[in-house]
Amino acid sequence: MLRNREFRKFSIFFSLIAAATVMLGFAINTLAGILSIASVTAFGTTFFTFTKARYKSIAQISDQIDLVLHHADRLYICESDEGELSILQSEITKMTLRIREQNDALKKEKEHLSDSLADIAHQLRTPLTSVNLILSLLENNPDENKRKALIRETKELFVQMDWLLTSLLKLSRLDAGIVVFKSEQIDANTLISAALHPFLIPMELHDIALQTDVPKGILIQGDSGWLSEAIQNILKNCIESAGDNGKIEIVCEDNSLFTEIAIHDSGAGFEKEDLLCLFDRFYRGKNAGVAGYGIGLALCKTIITRQGGTITAKNHPQGGAIFAIRFPK
Missing domain, CATH: 1.20.58 (Methane Monooxygenase Hydroxylase; Chain G, domain 1)
Structure with a gap:
């Protein structure tokens, strides 16, 4: 004293x-x-x-x-009796608890960042290893046709890495909260057509049949650019799953509660243990293709949920997988 x-x-x-x-x-x-x-x-x-x-x-x-x-x-x-000291104690307790919560959140974010960096390094290591191997083969292979085939394969690997890095950049921007979504009335037909456009030629080359049922006049509230990106990631997954001579069906329904876009493919569907983890970042199911990175569906869910929608995936009763996107009224 x-x-x-x-x-x-x-x-x-x-x-x-x-x-x-x-x-x-x-x-x-x-x-x-x-x-x-x-x-x-x-x-x-x-x-x-x-x-x-x-x-x-x-x-x-x-x-x-x-x-x-x-x-x-x-x-x-x-605890103290009622008075200024008791009020001070209460406020300090609240402050310290709030600081501890923030510290715990920062620790979790650091752990998540560390895990994400490790996953990214692992995801990039695979195509880079393949590119390195192909370059070695190119150096020692005199056959011109084989060299051209190896060069095409190298280009495909670089395209995959470019897609991976672009998707990771978009995810990081969404996680950081720096993306501002537009809120506009979007015609469902226009949205689905824009999402389908990049895949029309690949689907034709692989003889994948496309069937759409989208009534006119259905409107969705959101950002057309980002929603098109989300639907494209689902379509990419469905096309890979359907394979040659497969089929993809897109159905849009509207009621007083929500608007739903359902995308159904004729692929092998999902394993039961995969259903709970499909939208987890870097998760690859048992039936995932060699080129899969576990990024597309995670990005898709983030885009849709940030705009107030929901997305689910399950096995269709008639076979294949079905993705359902819902936007509440």
């Missing part, structure tokens, strides 16, 4: 007043002097005891805050 300058000043001031009071009491008569001494002693003792207890509580709070600053696992500040 004596380290507090205000307390030292008060002690000196109180001592002067107490001395003056006692002297004045004895100047009146002996009984008045004795009564002054008793009063000053009682008041001084009560004040010192109360102040000491108050400083002890403040010291406990200070010790607890120091533990928090040194990464203590627990925080406990004993």
